[in-house]
Amino acid sequence: MTQAIELTGVSKTYRPPRKKPYLAITDIDLAIGSGQFVSVVGPSGCGKSTLLSLVSGLLPASSGTVTLNGSPVTNVRTDVGFIFQRDALLPWKTVRENVRLPLEFRGVPRSAADQRVNEWVHRVGLAQFGENYPHELSGGMRKRAQLAQVMVGDPATLLMDEPFSALDVQTRNLMENELLGAWGAAGKTVLFITHDLEEAIALSDEIVVMTAGPGRIKARYPVGLPRPRNVTEVRFEPEFVALYERAWADLRDEVTRSYERSLRIS
Amino acid sequence: MVHSLQVFVIAAFVGVWEGLGQLGILDKFFYSRPSLIVPRIWGWLAEGYTPTSIYRDIEVTLIETVLGFVIGTLLGVAIGYAFARNRVLGQAFDPLLSMFNAIPRLVLAPVFILAFGIDLASKVALGVTLVFFIVFFATFTAVRDVDQTLVDNVRVLGARRRDVTFQVLLPAAFSAIVASLRTSAGFAFAGAVVAEYIGSSVGVGRRIANSEAFFDSTGVFGGIVVIAALALALDAFLQVVEGWFSRWKPRLER
Numbered sequence: 001m002t003q004a005i006e007l008t009g010v011s012k013t014y015r016p017p018r019k020k021p022y023l024a025i026t027d028i029d030l031a032i033g034s035g036q037f038v039s040v041v042g043p044s045g046c047g048k049s050t051l052l053s054l055v056s057g058l059l060p061a062s063s064g065t066v067t068l069n070g071s072p073v074t075n076v077r078t079d080v081g082f083i084f085q086r087d088a089l090l091p092w093k094t095v096r097e098n099v100r101l102p103l104e105f106r107g108v109p110r111s112a113a114d115q116r117v118n119e120w121v122h123r124v125g126l127a128q129f130g131e132n133y134p135h136e137l138s139g140g141m142r143k144r145a146q147l148a149q150v151m152v153g154d155p156a157t158l159l160m161d162e163p164f165s166a167l168d169v170q171t172r173n174l175m176e177n178e179l180l181g182a183w184g185a186a187g188k189t190v191l192f193i194t195h196d197l198e199e200a201i202a203l204s205d206e207i208v209v210m211t212a213g214p215g216r217i218k219a220r221y222p223v224g225l226p227r228p229r230n231v232t233e234v235r236f237e238p239e240f241v242a243l244y245e246r247a248w249a250d251l252r253d254e255v256t257r258s259y260e261r262s263l264r265i266s
Numbered sequence: 267m268v269h270s271l272q273v274f275v276i277a278a279f280v281g282v283w284e285g286l287g288q289l290g291i292l293d294k295f296f297y298s299r300p301s302l303i304v305p306r307i308w309g310w311l312a313e314g315y316t317p318t319s320i321y322r323d324i325e326v327t328l329i330e331t332v333l334g335f336v337i338g339t340l341l342g343v344a345i346g347y348a349f350a351r352n353r354v355l356g357q358a359f360d361p362l363l364s365m366f367n368a369i370p371r372l373v374l375a376p377v378f379i380l381a382f383g384i385d386l387a388s389k390v391a392l393g394v395t396l397v398f399f400i401v402f403f404a405t406f407t408a409v410r411d412v413d414q415t416l417v418d419n420v421r422v423l424g425a426r427r428r429d430v431t432f433q434v435l436l437p438a439a440f441s442a443i444v445a446s447l448r449t450s451a452g453f454a455f456a457g458a459v460v461a462e463y464i465g466s467s468v469g470v471g472r473r474i475a476n477s478e479a480f481f482d483s484t485g486v487f488g489g490i491v492v493i494a495a496l497a498l499a500l501d502a503f504l505q506v507v508e509g510w511f512s513r514w515k516p517r518l519e520r
Contacts, residue, residue: 058418078424088419092437092514101433105424133514153423 004157004189005032005055010064012050023214024050032189039192039200041251042210043258048193052159056082069156081150083160087142089134095145096121096130102153120148140171157189176231184228197251201243202231209250212258219250298484306488327470330386330458334393335451342401350409371395372460379465393457400450401443408442409435444511448504459493
């Protein structure tokens with residue numbers, strides 16, 4: 001199997017001006033096969049999001065090598081789709097204008113671009129809201145617009161940073177199922193960051209548990225649950241429950257450690 | 267209901283002014299009276315367009331305002347953007363700019379009149395110094411504080427440097443400029459009128475200075491009323507412009 005994402009001996013030290021440098025992640029060795037759906041879970045502040053910044057090239061690694069789709073990551077990569085945790089739509093552009101952006105940047109001719117924009121605005125259920133501005137949409141709709149914006153460029157790899165964490169449980173389940181549907185059809189590689197172990201197991205082929213900061217890989221668990229899955233129902237499978245208990249034992253220690261550390265600092 | 271109240275308040279103000287004038291409590295020599303001011307303005311308006319008419323004064327004042335506003339805005343945007351994008355440049359010039367900003371700009375009017383003469387240039391120059399700082403600070407803050415997520419997102423979506431500038435940074439600055447539009451245009455107008463008052467041969471400010479020289483308080487107040495009307499019209503127009511450019515904003519932020 002070819003590797004879509006490969007990190008070897010990667011670490012990242014942040015050097016904020018006038019503050020002490022700190023090590024966010026270290027000793028990361030991780031290879032993700034093409035077409036795999038892999039989730040990373042860990043306590044807050046363990047450097048999960050840093051992983052995505054390194055893979056996308058938004059930040060350089062301090063040491064080690066990052067390889068994406070067969071070539072080393074040296075600057076910002078546009079062959080990935082990045083779903084940010086925070087709102088990333090341009091507030092002064094309508095949904096349709098936002099979704100068209102990546103095609104505009106690539107110089108796709110207007111009529112061809114419009115066709116693909118229409119297709120994706122429809123697929124995420126925002127056909128009625130194409131001319132609306134982001135602030136006029138609900139949080140779930142904005143996330144869907146963001147998904148359309150990323151998918152319209154048809155990236156082979158998706159990086160998702162807690163994309164659904166700000167949504168209510170029902171919307172979240174709907175979005176997770178939609179994501180699985182889209183992923184299953186397209187065969188994309190997904191690196192998914194979450195702090196929610198249930199979400200990780202329900203969606204993924206494999207979950208990676210990270211330690212409290214500086215983040216290291218603590219354990220990796222393959223998820224053997226059959227597909228297609230329904231994220232709401234799969235939680236009741238005995239295999240799901242067993243896996244959850246094992247992974248939670250790992251994660252709990254790290255969450256506790258991270259929490260105790262935060263108490264000491266404050 | 268609110269409208270009739272508003273009309274009542276204005277009518278009462280004018281009525282009290284007129285009444286106190288008629289009774290001799292307000293000295294006509296200093297304060298004039300609405301019943302004298304209105305016919306005076308009417309006379310100006312009836313004069314028709316000549317090089318000394320009110321129309322010519324208004325025309326000149328508005329040209330000065332627009333030029334001061336446009337040049338001040340362009341300079342403010344260009345320098346605000348450059349300073350926000352270049353930390354060293356921004357830090358190097360910070361004390362100098364703060365110093366200039368601390369000067370009450372209206373005292374510069376005599377300096378500009380000496381340097382640029384009594385024609386258009388000195389009025390525009392004063393307007394520019396007033397508008398520049400407002401637009402400069404608005405642009406600088408907007409570009410510096412632009413949400414990094416927006417920049418990261420468009421970069422991964424394939425934006426080049428130029429795209430980041432034109433799709434994210436300048437629109438962010440533009441929205442701050444639009445928000446400060448009414449303030450900065452108001453300052454350009456004030457700058458033009460004050461500089462005219464201090465030294466010029468034409469303009470609404472000049473008309474007030476002329477009347478003052480002849481102890482003609484009716485002419486002074488007539489000029490003030492014309493200025494107030496122009497300022498109100500300008501503001502109403504800019505409110506429409508601002509609304510048009512703020513369609514994408516949530517209501518509360520408008």
